[in-house]
Amino acid sequence: MQFGIFSVSDVTADPTTGKRPTEGERIEAMTRIALKAEEVGLDVFATGEHHNPPFVASSPTTHLGYIAAKTEKLLLSTATTLITTNDPVKIAEDYAFLQHLSGGRVDLMMGRGNTGPVYPWFGKDIRKGIELAVENYHLLRKLWREPVVNWQGEFRTPLQGYTSTPAPLDGTPPFVWHGSIRSPEIAEQAAYYGDGFFHNHIFWNKEHTEQMVRLYRQRFEHYGHGAADQAIVGLGGQVFMGTTEAEAKRQFRPYFDNAPVYGHGPSLEDFSELTPLTVGTPEQVIERTLGFADYAGDYQRQLFLIDHAGLPVEVVLEQMEILGKEVVPVLRAEFERRRPAHVPSDPPTHASLVAAGPDGPHHLVEPARPKVDA
Incomplete structure (x- = not known):
């Protein structure tokens, strides 16, 4: 099982000191966090993608390429790659290039983001968010799997005799996760292709997570990729630890109370009860995290959110x-x-997909036809 860290890259003032890092300081902090992940034996570092303040992660492949040069084993991923507003042609180029730079230590998570205005900024219509996700991802699959692409769709100019360069490393495209917290259409998309499904799992109750993951698993089996319990699932999580529960809450409370995403809302205790947020001892984090499988099933990737809400980088480390x-x-x-x-x-992983050979299902643009009836 893979464990790691994901960052949303917010630039937030420390509520205990009033100090707000510069954008450069925040980028440096994220880099230190990624390097620390490898040092302490974690498997994955994932960065979000945002194009608006207070976030700085506007160019994930630039940052991940830099981290790749400073690490040896760490798997580099994204907590969101905006499949709706990025051109799939550019995604194909950028992440294949990153594959080559990193020796295959790359996968990525497709998402629609959490900022409505990003759509018009990139010339897209937010009312077409799901349709963009579906069409753009299918084109991306073709670009990574066909040496010459002829294509016409609704949302970008046609391609005629187009070859994406560089081609994926070893002729093997990166593994893709589809991230969603509320859209069953995205769970369906992940299941259709036999890709991974990642539920962020930090703001919603366990019943909602269970419902979304169950849908993905059922449809994964329907499309003939394996049994439902063999579907590839990832979950998010959010933790802060201390020597005692009281000490952890004392330290984390000012950050929680003033966080841009949930500050000035439910109390720390109420939010911890309603969502997977765990503030307590390492033993409590272990017990709570092991409980995720009770309602989500056995899963393959667990990513934790730690570096947000103005927490100083030294505390995060x-x-x-x-x-x-x-x-x-x-x-x-x-x-x-x-x-x-x-x-x-x-x-x-890249190694396992290469070992499966060029005739494996990962190399298909369209998945094999369902083996069971609807």
């Missing part, structure tokens, strides 16, 4: 030490002990 040395080793062992033998322990 301390949290990662605890996560990497006290929490994740226990989670790895326990999740694997419980996992049935027929359920994948890891999501596909």
Whole structure:
């Protein structure tokens, strides 16, 4: 099972000091966090993609390419690649290039983002968000799998005799996750292609997460990719740890109370009860995280949000030490002990997809026809 960190890249003032990092300082902090992830034995670092303040992650491949040069094992991913407003031609080029730079240590997560105005900024209509996600992703698959592409759709100019360059490393496109917290159409899209489905899992109750993941699993099986419990699932999570629960809450409360995304709303205690946010001891984080599989099933990737709401980078790095040395080793062992033998322990990687050969299902633009009736 893979464990890692995802960052939303917010530039937020520390409510305890009033100090707001510069954009450059925030980018440097994210880089330090990524390097720390490898140092403490985590598997994945993922960055969001945003094009508006207070976020700085407007160019994920630039940042991930820099991190790739400074790491050896860390898998580089995105917490969102905007499939709706980015040109799929440019996505195909950028992430294939990153594959080559990193030696294949790349996958990515497609998403529609959380900022409505980004659509007109990039010349798109937000009312067509789902349609854009569907059409653009199908074109991206063709660009990565066909040496010469002839294509015509609704949302961009046609392509005639087009070849994307560079081609994917080893002729093998990156593995793709589809991230969604509220759109069943995206769970359906992930299932149709046999791709991964990532539920952010930080703002919603467990019943909602269970419903979305169950839909994806059912449709994954319907399209003939395997049994429902073999579907490739990832979950988010949000933690802050201390030597005692009281100490963790004392430290984290001012950041929670003033966070741009949920500050001045429910109390820390209420939010922790309603969502997967866990503020307490490492043992409490372990127990809560292991419980995710009780309603989401055995899954393959767990990413934690730690660096947000103005938390100083030194505090984030301390949290990662605890996560990497006290929490994740226990989670790895326990999740694997419980996992049935027929359920994948890891999501596909570049090495596993290359080993499956060029005739494997990953190389198909259109998935094989369903093996079961509707």
